[in-house]
Amino acid sequence: MCGCVAGDHLCGLSVSKRAFAGGAQAHVGYMWLPQGLPSGVPEVSTDAGYVRAEYLSRRKGLEMQKVSRGIGLILLAVGIVLGGGTAAQADNQKVTFEITDEPGAWFRIAGAPINGLQSLAIATPGTEVVFTGKSNTVHTRTSLLWPTGATNMPFDTEPRKGSDSLVLHTPGLYVFTCKIHPYMFGAVIIDGNGLDDGTLELGKTLTLVNTTAPASISPLSGFTLQTYSDLAVRLLRTFFIATGPQRWIDYSSPAQWDPFKDLPDINVTVYNGDVPVTAPLKFALNNLVKLSPLPADKAALVPPGTPAVGEIWVDTQFEKTSGKNKPGTATAISGQTWQPTRKVALPQINMNNPHNMWTDKNQNLIYQTQWFDSKLTVFNRTTGKVLNNITVGESPAHVMTQVGSDKLHVTLNGAADTKSVVELSANAGGILRKIDIGEGNPHAHWMSHDGNVMVTPNPFTHDSTVYNFPNNGGKLVGTNVLPIAVGMTPDSTTAYVANLLDSTITVIDVNSQQKTATIDLLKAGTNYDPIGGIITLPDGVTPKGPVGALPIQTPVAPDGKSMVTANTLSGTITIVNPATNEVVKMLPCDPGCHGVQYGAKQGGGYYAYVSSKFSNALIVVDPAPNGDPAQAAIVGRILLTSAEGTVSDDTVTGNPGMGGQGILPIPVVYNGWVQQLPQAWKDQLTTKQQNPLQ
């Protein structure tokens, strides 16, 4: 029953439940490791001169609770026929999820998918859920939501490639994710009323993992979600879109987008308090509560009126090509024609899920992370030719250069130990060291304009490291749950950390290394009603909002006038005025809204480019017309599929232009980097763009 691998120090606990993010019962959780199980987790860094006291002080008083118990239950065999069609196979009361690198099928149910539901299993109480690994990198198997009070919940594991299992007893909806790649979803509905009535029972209330965290780290602490609610239905809708590529928005197709394509013709039962409400699944996902309209108006596919300087690279991470079995390309868009000029798939190295990019100070190289792998890849920007493929560690997520040295720093999202940032020499000549940031598993860091400071978001430990290079040490600053991406003002005095699961942004004073404020993007109860719903879009009917649910990338404009945040659950773009830290505007985005970067607009000013995972369009935002972020507007939508004249090293075979994640406008015009550009690039910028703070 224990599916652990030999030698794993957690073997005896492989079906244990360790509280997410420290959980309700634990102190501000540190490593999510029960005491007495620290093998592989160094207690004290060996880095000389390290400001270790800061880290150690947070360990004191740490009381992690072992919540391990053996699970030994006799399993009964049942069928799971639903409304004439098996939704997904659960044989002999066992559901096996294969964890893969395959877009949409990250938690793929073993056996052929039926009705397109490759990641949703329907089963009865007592079903064993098994996770097995088929990915090139490590993943966690983590409860995202579950029926309130359910036995064996929440479940969580270390990042690993091996197997795990648990048994589900309590009826209702369970969604599992990976804390490293938090859009990987697998779900199980335990139907307590039997499986032959054609109705999926979602149960009365759900608990979200962050709501089990202490109030000190989650504004949603203690919140319980009834299943008849905007938030529950929105989460379910996002699950179905994420796990079915046929439900992604294909702007290149003449067919009308159907976000519910191939969903089975079955009913779901949700609860309004104690009152059951049964409705057809598709109706429930679109009409049961007052969900805001889904975006994706193809008429919006228009280029901006004013050209951009240079080009815009977008990681079309889910695009498939014929010459390799791993997904992903990097797509270059011309800022003059707004056409895709190049797609780089790198079949010769089987490039796997390219996630985020940066370039050298001469703008000649593209540094490309492979997030579902262990490599940093370097290719020539103008030829697409691969130059280097360097093993850096598990799940390399983001890469940026350091102003001055032009060294690279790559975060290792899958690294369980605290030496989780890799430093490479200029032009990625070689690995220089691994930097101890006091935590493992960082995602999207940001570097200061002078190269002195790096701020990492540490998703597993709800904190952020403010690392000072001259001191060769850092300090941990508390955030909310699952911090995922950092932005920084151009003078590097303020850092912003987007907390995915709490829909907040932690504001950090970089110099004093203190948290100074929290920006609430959800404003539940004020701007957003998690039960009644309505996230109002600019053309909406209810004067509520702005709202951003599940924020990801959040860079600050090179001139400091705006911060643009991509919110993946709400499918909205929020604009913050960094002068006041107020959310001043909301714009519609596509499902899976994810990446943001700023680039130079021709003749002055900036565009913010926004990518979405489950769409093949790049949104162009004018983030501060007339210098005012409250007037931010969408000024273009660019198709990311190949066009006539697009040069590529491989042939696209699936998910065309899909999976928008990391973005890299060339030239890099953030303060600090822009001053290092070759003259030929500077000549294309205005004086103000060359010196954004003057």
Ligand SMILES: [Cu+2]
């Ligand atoms: Cu993962």
